[in-house]
Amino acid sequence: MVDALYRRRAAAGTLLFDEGDEADCAYIVERGRVEIAASRATGNVVLTRLGPGEIFGEMALVDGAPRSASARCLDDCVFVVVGRDQIHREIAGATPLMSILLRTLIHRLRVATSRVVSPALPIGIDETARIVARIEGEHELRRALENGEVVAFLQPIVALDGAAPAGFEALARWVHPTRGLLPPTALLAPAADADLLETLDFAVAGTAARAVAALNRELGAAGRAPAFLSANFSAPHFADTQLAGRLAPMLEEAGLDPIHLKVEITETTLIVNPHAAEALARVKALGASVSLDDFGTGYSGLSYLSRFPIDHIKIDQSFTSRLVEDKRTAEIVRSVVDLARLLDISAVAEGIETPEQARRLAEMGVGFGQGYLFGAPVPADAACAAFLAA
Numbered sequence: 001m002v003d004a005l006y007r008r009r010a011a012a013g014t015l016l017f018d019e020g021d022e023a024d025c026a027y028i029v030e031r032g033r034v035e036i037a038a039s040r041a042t043g044n045v046v047l048t049r050l051g052p053g054e055i056f057g058e059m060a061l062v063d064g065a066p067r068s069a070s071a072r073c074l075d076d077c078v079f080v081v082v083g084r085d086q087i088h089r090e091i092a093g094a095t096p097l098m099s100i101l102l103r104t105l106i107h108r109l110r111v112a113t114s115r116v117v118s119p120a121l122p123i124g125i126d127e128t129a130r131i132v133a134r135i136e137g138e139h140e141l142r143r144a145l146e147n148g149e150v151v152a153f154l155q156p157i158v159a160l161d162g163a164a165p166a167g168f169e170a171l172a173r174w175v176h177p178t179r180g181l182l183p184p185t186a187l188l189a190p191a192a193d194a195d196l197l198e199t200l201d202f203a204v205a206g207t208a209a210r211a212v213a214a215l216n217r218e219l220g221a222a223g224r225a226p227a228f229l230s231a232n233f234s235a236p237h238f239a240d241t242q243l244a245g246r247l248a249p250m251l252e253e254a255g256l257d258p259i260h261l262k263v264e265i266t267e268t269t270l271i272v273n274p275h276a277a278e279a280l281a282r283v284k285a286l287g288a289s290v291s292l293d294d295f296g297t298g299y300s301g302l303s304y305l306s307r308f309p310i311d312h313i314k315i316d317q318s319f320t321s322r323l324v325e326d327k328r329t330a331e332i333v334r335s336v337v338d339l340a341r342l343l344d345i346s347a348v349a350e351g352i353e354t355p356e357q358a359r360r361l362a363e364m365g366v367g368f369g370q371g372y373l374f375g376a377p378v379p380a381d382a383a384c385a386a387f388l389a390a
Contacts, residue, residue: 008079016057016071023060023067025081029053032077038069049074061087062106138194141187145196145203149175150187152208154383156375157230157348160362165387167228169264169370170208171377172200197234202250205231209254209261211380216260218388227387230262230291238265238273244282258287262312266293270304280309291348295336305343313340315366317351324356334364341365 008027010016016027019038027034029052036047036056047069050056060067061084091099144150154168174182191200208229216226237243243263251258263283270276280290289311292304304310315333322329337347349361352371361369375386 010073010077014073018070021067026058027079028055030078032075137190141190152204152380153377155377157370158374160369165390169230172204209256213255215384228260232264235269238276238279241279244286261288262291264291264293312346315349320351337365
């Protein structure tokens with residue numbers, strides 16, 4: 001019998017399925033023991049006996065072939081039932097390479113051990129081509145990081161009360177040897193696939209930090225205030241609390257004072273990482289500040305202002321673009337800026353493209369802005385030269 005739709009109880013001696021049956025589910029043993037047997041030329045052969053925590057019956061769900069063995073309860077048993085749709089969802093959710101590896105492994109095991117004829121391996125040329133392209137992309141990115149092809153572009157961030165440059169946001173670009181200059185979208189997917197997001201972030205942040213540190217030495221010699229650097233750090237950095245420990249040697253090597261670094265994170269990063277609050281506290285103890293990027297695009301942005309040590313918010317460009325024409329958007333931005341001011345949090349507006357947007361934001365009390373009105377992202381040396389000449 002099956003209760004609660006997912007748990008099945010069966011008495012000792014019960015035949016759960018027979019060799020050659022069509023498969024509709026797999027089983028995880030919760031209590032009791034199960035004997036798996038298959039017919040051979042010499043007679044029925046016991047292949048294995050399974051106990052609590054072990055799964056069986058999954059092969060036929062993966063490849064759609066009939067059962068290659070029978071399963072019989074040795075004791076009174078309780079099983080968790082895993083349906084065909086659940087198995088297929090899990091396979092579909094795996095990386096394409098893992099999906100192919102699993103199906104290939106099951107197919108080869110069938111061919112080697114089963115008397116039941118297994119269908120042809122259902123892997124097409126197009127599917128394989130996609131896997132090859134993904135593997136090639138990962139190898140290309142590793143090579144690019146090793147060869148210094150991934151570089152930092154800097155976009156100016158200005159003080160809106162006079163449009164004077166105040167700092168930069170570091171943005172990744174790929175100087176590809178044959179495809180030319182590639183945007184961040186060409187980097188992020190292969191970096192995530194290859195578990196290289198942290199390496200990518202530090203490659204860009206380190207290059208940008210060295211450039212801004214050199215600029216600040218020149219600004220100091222000229223009696224001018226130093227520039228700050230906003231650098232993006234992706235969610236994997238916050239899976240533990242070690243980010244500050246990795247930042248410290250990077251900043252020391254670059255010669256950039258931690259007080260001039262703003263660590264940019266997204267709301268998603270805060271949601272998915274239970275260690276985010278402690279990691280950010282350590283970043284602040286290092287001397288750096290924390291900026292919440294794309295503010296207003298998530299569901300719980302306001303709650304994060306009290307739950308996490310946020311120093312700055314970046315108002316998303318989707319609000320900036322509608323600011324002048326849409327009264328409701330303007331009031332939302334005004335309310336957010338007023339709240340941030342009460343919490344001693346500064347505001348930066350992204351995506352500013354017109355003087356009217358800049359004027360309205362300044363009137364609302366937004367301290368800083370960035371966007372094409374003030375400058376596009378350019379190579380670090382050009383950005384620093386323009387800052388020095390301003």
